[in-house]
Amino acid sequence: MDDVTVRPDEPGWIAVCDLDRLKAETIVCVRVAGLDMLVIWNDGEVAACERACPHEQADLSLGHVAAGQLFCPRHAASFDLHDGCISSGWPSAPLRLYPVRVAGEQVWLDARTGQSRR
Numbered sequence: 001m002d003d004v005t006v007r008p009d010e011p012g013w014i015a016v017c018d019l020d021r022l023k024a025e026t027i028v029c030v031r032v033a034g035l036d037m038l039v040i041w042n043d044g045e046v047a048a049c050e051r052a053c054p055h056e057q058a059d060l061s062l063g064h065v066a067a068g069q070l071f072c073p074r075h076a077a078s079f080d081l082h083d084g085c086i087s088s089g090w091p092s093a094p095l096r097l098y099p100v101r102v103a104g105e106q107v108w109l110d111a112r113t114g115q116s117r118r
Helices: 019-025
Strands: 013-018 027-032 035-042 045-050 064-066 069-071 078-080 100-103 106-110
Touching (some): 019 035
Antiparallel strands (some): 027 035, 035 045, 064 069
């Protein structure tokens, strides 16, 4: 996991990885404010979410991303990277998403306001 840097003029926003690294790896694991999270490259967009699947706590970093969906490696359900909703037929809370932005070549995340967007 990466160490993170806090930018003093942006309360709450934390630099978590380089954009080039994210594009190359697709899924990068980070730990911010005691939380294990993922930063994801998704068809030209960046998303950030909790690392553990809300259904069975599987490590979502071992899953894959396709067409705006993060697929769980344990049960093949998928989560929408725009609103966190799980694919139909699975009894689970939505995936917790976090605000993310790109500034220059750095990906920034705000872990204070993570919530499902349901």
